[in-house]
Amino acid sequence: xxxxxxxxxxxxxxxxxxxxxxxxxxxxxxxxxxxxxxxxxxxxxxxxxxxxxxxxxxxxxxxxxxxxxxxxxxxxxxxxxxxxxxxxxxxxxxxxxxxxxxxxxxxxxxxxxxxxxxxxxxxxxxxxxxxxxxxxxxxxxxxxxxxxxxxxxxxxxxxxxxxxxxxxxxxxxxxxxxxxxxxxxxxxxxxxxxxxxxxxxxxxxxxxxxxxxxxxxxxxxxxxxxxxxxxxxxxxxxxxxxxxxxxxxxxxxxxxxxxxxxxxxxxxxxxxxxxxxxxxxxxxxxxxxxxxxxxxxxxxxxxxxxxxxxxxxxxxxxxxxxxxxxxxxxxxxxxxxxxxxxxxxxxxxxxxxxxxxxxxxxx
Amino acid sequence: xxxxxxxxxxxxxxxxxxxxxxxxxxxxxxxxxxxxxxxxxxxxxxxxxxxxxxxxxxxxxxxxxxxxxxxxxxxxxxxxxxxxxxxxxxxxxxxxxxxxxxxxxxxxxxxxxxxxxxxxxxxxxxxxxxxxxxxxxxxxxxxxxxxxxxxxxxxxxxxxxxxxxxxxxxxxxxxxxxxxxxxxxxxxxxxxxxxxxxxxxxxxxxxxxxxxxxxxxxxxxxxxxxxxxxxxxxxxxxxxxxxxxxxxxxxxxxxxxxxxxxxxxxxxxxxxxxxxxxxxxxxxxxxxxxxxxxxxxxxxxxxxxxxxxxxxxxxxxxxxxxxxxxxxx
Numbered sequence: 001x002x003x004x005x006x007x008x009x010x011x012x013x014x015x016x017x018x019x020x021x022x023x024x025x026x027x028x029x030x031x032x033x034x035x036x037x038x039x040x041x042x043x044x045x046x047x048x049x050x051x052x053x054x055x056x057x058x059x060x061x062x063x064x065x066x067x068x069x070x071x072x073x074x075x076x077x078x079x080x081x082x083x084x085x086x087x088x089x090x091x092x093x094x095x096x097x098x099x100x101x102x103x104x105x106x107x108x109x110x111x112x113x114x115x116x117x118x119x120x121x122x123x124x125x126x127x128x129x130x131x132x133x134x135x136x137x138x139x140x141x142x143x144x145x146x147x148x149x150x151x152x153x154x155x156x157x158x159x160x161x162x163x164x165x166x167x168x169x170x171x172x173x174x175x176x177x178x179x180x181x182x183x184x185x186x187x188x189x190x191x192x193x194x195x196x197x198x199x200x201x202x203x204x205x206x207x208x209x210x211x212x213x214x215x216x217x218x219x220x221x222x223x224x225x226x227x228x229x230x231x232x233x234x235x236x237x238x239x240x241x242x243x244x245x246x247x248x249x250x251x252x253x254x255x256x257x258x259x260x261x262x263x264x265x266x267x268x269x270x271x272x273x274x275x276x277x278x279x280x281x282x283x284x285x286x287x288x289x290x291x292x293x294x295x296x297x298x299x300x301x302x303x304x305x306x307x308x309x310x311x312x313x314x315x316x317x318x319x320x321x322x323x324x325x326x327x328x329x330x331x332x333x334x335x336x337x338x339x340x341x342x343x344x345x346x347x348x349x350x351x352x353x354x355x356x357x358x359x360x361x362x363x
Numbered sequence: 364x365x366x367x368x369x370x371x372x373x374x375x376x377x378x379x380x381x382x383x384x385x386x387x388x389x390x391x392x393x394x395x396x397x398x399x400x401x402x403x404x405x406x407x408x409x410x411x412x413x414x415x416x417x418x419x420x421x422x423x424x425x426x427x428x429x430x431x432x433x434x435x436x437x438x439x440x441x442x443x444x445x446x447x448x449x450x451x452x453x454x455x456x457x458x459x460x461x462x463x464x465x466x467x468x469x470x471x472x473x474x475x476x477x478x479x480x481x482x483x484x485x486x487x488x489x490x491x492x493x494x495x496x497x498x499x500x501x502x503x504x505x506x507x508x509x510x511x512x513x514x515x516x517x518x519x520x521x522x523x524x525x526x527x528x529x530x531x532x533x534x535x536x537x538x539x540x541x542x543x544x545x546x547x548x549x550x551x552x553x554x555x556x557x558x559x560x561x562x563x564x565x566x567x568x569x570x571x572x573x574x575x576x577x578x579x580x581x582x583x584x585x586x587x588x589x590x591x592x593x594x595x596x597x598x599x600x601x602x603x604x605x606x607x608x609x610x611x612x613x614x615x616x617x618x619x620x621x622x623x624x625x626x627x628x629x630x631x632x633x634x635x636x637x638x639x640x641x642x643x644x645x646x647x648x649x650x651x652x653x654x655x656x657x658x659x660x661x662x663x664x665x666x667x668x669x670x671x672x673x674x675x676x677x678x679x680x681x682x683x684x685x686x687x688x689x690x691x692x
Binding site for chain 2: 055205234235
């Protein structure tokens with residue numbers, strides 16, 4: 001997968017192109033790519049991360065911080081710092097503090113930071129800003145996200161193959177395009193191998209609420225679901241499924257130890273493959289504001305390890321499909337209501353379920 | 364499991380946390396000390412219990428340690444508010460921040476640990492038969508030991524407060540500390556006692572959450588349930604029996620919010636009034652709207668209680684929030 005590091009002192013043109021290729025190859029939408037700010041070529045890069053939640057939650061922020069630690073380890077010219085549990089309403093102050101200091105690049109990792117970050121980016125044109133999950137960019141502010149729907153589709157195939165009741169439960173956060181997209185991809189994956197498979201969705205209305213997530217999983221199991229998937233910032237639903245003896249798939253972080261005997265596999269993030277090339281381009285002075293929406297070929301969205309009792313048949317099926325996705329031979333949305341839709345639609349506007357998901361997206 | 368039985372089962376599970384934490388806060392407030400640190404005390408209880416269970420494998424020991432952790436944090440509040448006479452609101456909020464901060468700092472490394480906590484069991488002796496009762500059997504007679512303890516705590520707390528000398532003296536301290544002091548009741552000692560017992564209940568609520576309900580630890584896992592417990596004390600008008608009603612009502616609304624998502628109550632589009640009723644039902648059943656119902660209910664009960672103060676005794680401890688200074692002349 002792309003974005004691996006070479007000799008860190010090497011600033012030859014070839015490597016610059018390689019790291020640029022990773023980002024621009026997956027560009028979405030119209031972005032101005034004029035030169036932004038950032039450090040001078042070859043100097044120490046000071047990078048700061050701002051997280052919405054505590055990093056210890058095995059969720060979204062955890063995944064980003066794992067990558068921060070990895071790049072910090074990897075590059076001796078890089079200094080990193082972070083602030084956790086920053087509400088969007090407080091984030092402008094935090095961004096400003098970093099920008100006033102000697103920080104060269106600030107990564108804001110939640111959607112709610114978009115407008116505050118944009119405002120601070122206008123005031124500090126010499127600082128580079130990178131915002132995850134949003135849609136706004138300017139010359140010194142890029143955006144990034146990964147096509148987690150690809151590993152979702154693969155995990156969906158696994159759920160479709162193991163379900164005996166043909167009923168799969170999904171513990172979901174909020175009815176927004178990001179979450180709807182994941183549910184749809186999983187359902188399409190499941191139905192690609194088992195046309196009878198249906199999905200039931202419960203909305204927790206929170207990213208992080210372990211007790212409610214567990215209760216949502218219990219409700220789904222009571223209704224006959226024999227596989228539980230989830231989009232939550234905690235492993236509570238996975239543990240609930242494990243305790244009830246049904247199959248389960250997590251999200252964000254490897255969750256095998258919570259799923260126990262009944263663990264399938266989880267779509268997870270390896271943000272190192274985005275942060276690495278981005279920081280390298282800053283170090284080399286070649287950074288440009290970009291819109292990164294990388295698929296599995298970039299190594300950002302991926303799958304974790306299989307659970308102990310998954311059959312070889314399931315593993316082989318998923319491996320074969322993964323190969324197709326990596327070779328760009330399979331479009332997850334082919335044959336669905338969303339076939340041929342633009343990246344912009346997929347990213348920002350998907351607001352209905354595909355066939356096979358019960359009910360409607362609450363409005 | 365039928366819809367109703369499943370709903371009841373979920374209600375019992377959701378109510379236990381609120382019941383334990385609410386009873387603890389009730390005891391503390393009855394002695395005249397508001398403790399807004401419930402959330403913090405629950406978190407230290409949840410983490411303390413989890414760590415001990417992960418290390419020793421003994422969830423009863425973990426539960427005990429969870430209670431002790433809640434008590435220890437409550438003792439800080441007691442010292443600040445009773446001995447140093449600082450503001451109860453500020454000290455309580457500080458306690459929540461302290462508990463959240465400490466458990467996030469020390470608890471981050473424990474997230475990946477996996478434990479075997481309290482198992483589901485039938486109620487001792489009679490549970491074997493009663494579990495087959497329709498509707499309520501599974502909900503009340505196949506649960507975790509901590510669910511049973513929370514239910515048993517209601518009559519115990521009631522008896523303690525209204526029928527034991529110690530309990531009545533604690534109430535006296537919360538109503539009129541000067542008078543109690545004159546009558547020879549050790550005000551400071553009993554306030555300490557009530558606050559620390561309250562902390563123990565909050566710790567138990569947290570330990571139940573990590574050891575019995577969730578079987579895992581994540582920083583911040585109480586997600587505001589401690590604050591709901593504080594609201595429940597007002598809802599219950601400082602009475603243990605109404606705390607039971609309140610906790611179950613809140614638990615029911617919580618469970619209903621998730622379980623009603625599978626129901627379709629839409630009328631046939633051709634039925635009379637369907638054009639008006641269907642959008643109305645859709646709005647009322649919207650999960651995001653439904654998650655506000657517990658709070659709307661609290662507002663409704665509070666308004667009702669305040670409007671009808673003459674006929675409904677609110678039972679606010681008269682000396683709530685007041686620190687006691689013994690006159691030395």
